[in-house]
Amino acid sequence: MHQEPLTAYFPSA
């Protein structure tokens, strides 16, 4: 299993 970085879920503001 792996984790995507949070930037994959939330756009840069």
Next chain:
Amino acid sequence: MFEARITQGSVLKKLVEALKELVTEGNFDVSNTGLSLQAMDSSHVCLVSLTLREDGFDHFRCDRNMAMGIHFGNLSKILKCAGNEDTITLKAEDNADQLTLMFEAPSQDRISDFDLKLMSIESEHLGIPDQDYSAEVKLPSSEYQRIVRDLTSIGDTVLISATKEGIKFSTSGDVGTANITLRHNTTPEKPEEQTFIDLKEPVALTFALRYLNNFSKATPLAPQVKLSLTKDLPIVVEYQVGELGSVRFYLAPKIDD
């Protein structure tokens, strides 16, 4: 000119202790609405979002927006010099390269000030949308701390599943497996000892226990913690810090390769 005074200085001490191992540095963004921080850990899978409202402070003044780059290990060293009962005042001139922290003992007979060198930090701000979650669970923060601590001794990851039966935390490792289920329980008289499960649809996600365990360092800040879960999205672990604001931790789920 920025100036913020908080009578209950121990709150700032607890906040920094809760953050400093996850994020080494970040910008305190100050404006006339308060103080906020958004910082990711070095692997960018977890994010801390701190919001302290202007009206939660005993005095707050901010003439212009500033980003103050803070090394949390260094801030922690300074805050350790404050007494638990001290009033703490944060001060900085516009475009300052240092943040002054003033500690006043309740008896007013001891006043100290420390200057923390500020850093220039390039930080990436993420736009986190307000959204409805499939499951929101409020539970005693001490219970959350116990669950993640106990499971960390068994496994590396936890499957959190919320159903109408309750919320279940499952892990496995070399020694075997573990399952802990909490049910909706509003029987205790004290609200902070109750467990509320607000379920819109069942959801199950896997997370690294190391991070969930680290978030529980915020336990001294609040009697309750809220976990918010939605399929394929980061979990939110939120502590309300009295009337002052909140600290939220976001953690990306583990997904199959």
